[in-house]
Amino acid sequence: xxxxxxxxxxxxxxxxxxxxxxxxxxxxxxxxxxxxxxxxxxxxxxxxxxxxxxxxxxxxxxxxxxxxxxxxxxxxxxxxxxxxxxxxxxxxxxxxxxxxxxxxxxxxxxxxxxxxxxxxxxxxxxxxxxxxxxxxxxxxxxxxxxxxxxxxxxxxxxxxxxxxxxxxxxxxxxxxxxxxxxxxxxxxxxxxxxxxxxxxxxxxxxxxxxxxxxxxxxxxxxxxxxxxxxxxxxxxxxxxxxxxxxxxxxxxxxxxxxxxxxxxxxxxxxxxxxxxxxx
Numbered sequence: 001x002x003x004x005x006x007x008x009x010x011x012x013x014x015x016x017x018x019x020x021x022x023x024x025x026x027x028x029x030x031x032x033x034x035x036x037x038x039x040x041x042x043x044x045x046x047x048x049x050x051x052x053x054x055x056x057x058x059x060x061x062x063x064x065x066x067x068x069x070x071x072x073x074x075x076x077x078x079x080x081x082x083x084x085x086x087x088x089x090x091x092x093x094x095x096x097x098x099x100x101x102x103x104x105x106x107x108x109x110x111x112x113x114x115x116x117x118x119x120x121x122x123x124x125x126x127x128x129x130x131x132x133x134x135x136x137x138x139x140x141x142x143x144x145x146x147x148x149x150x151x152x153x154x155x156x157x158x159x160x161x162x163x164x165x166x167x168x169x170x171x172x173x174x175x176x177x178x179x180x181x182x183x184x185x186x187x188x189x190x191x192x193x194x195x196x197x198x199x200x201x202x203x204x205x206x207x208x209x210x211x212x213x214x215x216x217x218x219x220x221x222x223x224x225x226x227x228x229x230x231x232x233x234x235x236x237x238x239x240x241x242x243x244x245x246x247x248x249x250x251x252x253x254x255x256x257x258x259x260x261x262x263x264x265x266x267x268x269x270x271x272x273x274x275x276x277x278x279x
Contacts (some may be wrong), residue, residue, distance in 0.1 A: 003079040012198040019208025023099035024067045029074035042082040059085040065106040072107025086142040088220045114140040116166025120173040127174035135170035139182040148252045154187035167191045180204040203229030
């Protein structure tokens with residue numbers, strides 16, 4: 001059995017830290033699940049990491065359903081949350097409910113969407129039809145990038161107050177947790193102390209209820225963007241490049257494949273074949 005939304009909520013109550021990894025494919029998601037990660041997040045950052053887009057804006061519902069289905073086949077114990085992509089929920093509440101349902105049908109247990117108090121009514125409507133929602137405030141890649149770029153949020157009193165108000169509005173709207181992205185650690189701590197639901201930090205300090213990183217980032221597989229908040233536990237890109245280069249050399253030199261890598265006919269059958277074709 002995999003974790004439930006209530007299990008995640010109870011982790012904060014019990015003082016247990018929540019581990020979250022963003023993953024997009026069956027192979028890596030299965031490893032994350034086996035490692036005991038609490039939440040697998042299918043992020044719309046797949047548009048950048050997996051599809052090569054410059055940002056998350058071009059990502060479609062079709063993309064997100066495909067990635068969600070792939071990860072859902074891999075997980076056994078983690079809760080699975082999937083991102084609603086840009087313009088799949090902003091235009092109308094009907095859109096938000098319909099597209100949330102599509103992600104649930106693709107295998108998600110809950111959906112995540114960006115936005116503070118302005119999204120409260122939408123979130124409440126999704127929750128009312130029985131779909132759990134994870135909130136997301138601070139840096140919002142779908143829209144913040146259009147105005148500011150990658151900048152830390154909550155560095156002034158006024159912006160900090162707005163973030164705190166947004167967090168409380170999301171809690172009241174019914175979210176079961178909130179991602180705090182690139183928020184000053186002081187403000188993230190205040191938010192975490194003033195809401196009863198878990199906060200999941202990314203670049204927002206140690207006082208959040210849990211942390212999230214993209215699996216390709218922590219393994220050192222994605223070099224296009226190197227945020228300060230990423231801790232690299234490996235540098236797999238170098239190992240992968242070296243391994244692929246060695247494969248190329250082996251092919252060119254004729255050392256691969258070797259006898260241990262191919263299959264053979266029975267000698268008697270081979271002799272019959274050669275006799276038949278005169279070779």
